[in-house]
Amino acid sequence: MNTPTHTSTQAAPLSQDELKTLVGQAALQYVVPGEVVGVGTGSTVNKFIDALATMKDQIKGAVSSSVASTERLQALGIQVFEAAEVESLSVYIDGADEIDHQGNMVKGGGAALTREKIVAAQSKMFVCIADESKLVDALGAFPLPVEVIPMATARVMRQFAAMGGSAKVRLKDGQPLVTDNGQHIVDVTGLKISDPLQFETDVSQWPGVVTVGVFAHQKAQVCLLGTSTGVKTLTF
Numbered sequence: 001m002n003t004p005t006h007t008s009t010q011a012a013p014l015s016q017d018e019l020k021t022l023v024g025q026a027a028l029q030y031v032v033p034g035e036v037v038g039v040g041t042g043s044t045v046n047k048f049i050d051a052l053a054t055m056k057d058q059i060k061g062a063v064s065s066s067v068a069s070t071e072r073l074q075a076l077g078i079q080v081f082e083a084a085e086v087e088s089l090s091v092y093i094d095g096a097d098e099i100d101h102q103g104n105m106v107k108g109g110g111a112a113l114t115r116e117k118i119v120a121a122q123s124k125m126f127v128c129i130a131d132e133s134k135l136v137d138a139l140g141a142f143p144l145p146v147e148v149i150p151m152a153t154a155r156v157m158r159q160f161a162a163m164g165g166s167a168k169v170r171l172k173d174g175q176p177l178v179t180d181n182g183q184h185i186v187d188v189t190g191l192k193i194s195d196p197l198q199f200e201t202d203v204s205q206w207p208g209v210v211t212v213g214v215f216a217h218q219k220a221q222v223c224l225l226g227t228s229t230g231v232k233t234l235t236f
């Protein structure tokens with residue numbers, strides 16, 4: 001006897017890439033017509049930039065957090081302003097490597113953390129766009145990016161080791177990666193970041209540290225999270 005076959009009508013779960021597209025499009029609702037928008041860096045932001053191109057005639061332009069985002073914005077016909085040309089931005093839209101339930105983030109997987117923090121600091125609202133894999137109970141599983149002046153790298157790595165962490169210089173093609181600001185990145189694992197605000201305050205003061213990838217002082221006010229059931233809006 002033949003076993004009956006069951007055909008399922010259930011849709012396949014959305015891929016991570018599709019979730020990024022969803023949140024990139026959802027972020028358009030936070031863009032203020034007639035204004036300049038702050039734009040972050042990364043694969044999720046690339047989806048946002050593509051969506052932003054559909055309303056480029058309604059905005060003045062963008063302040064970008066990296067050379068890569070600037071090139072993508074310009075290729076789509078969106079004017080890019082220097083950060084110094086714009087006093088304040090209503091909104092900054094960017095991704096994250098990790099975001100906790102208070103809106104604190106780890107960022108810098110794309111090595112753009114310094115400019116991201118600068119643009120976030122001049123923005124009234126940070127809207128984080130992320131797929132659900134980025135939501136964590138506590139920061140620290142993702143290797144923490146820290147941008148460092150090369151002369152200080154060895155000492156900064158020893159300071160992290162003394163805290164129980166393990167730091168590695170990020171490489172590109174076998175050489176230390178050089179950021180848009182001409183500096184290096186160390187990625188630190190094994191840290192417990194139980195107080196993100198204090199951690200960011202402390203590490204930011206170490207000589208030679210340009211930017212630590214904990215965003216607690218510039219945390220998100222909103223997170224558009226791509227989930228299997230659609231875009232979830234978290235507010236902090």
Ligand code: 5RP
Pocket residue numbers: 040041042043044045094095096097106107108109110111112113116
């Ligand atoms: C770049 C970043 C990115 O926002 C972060 O790495 C997330 O990237 P993606 O959207 O590709 O997952 O901080 O420096």
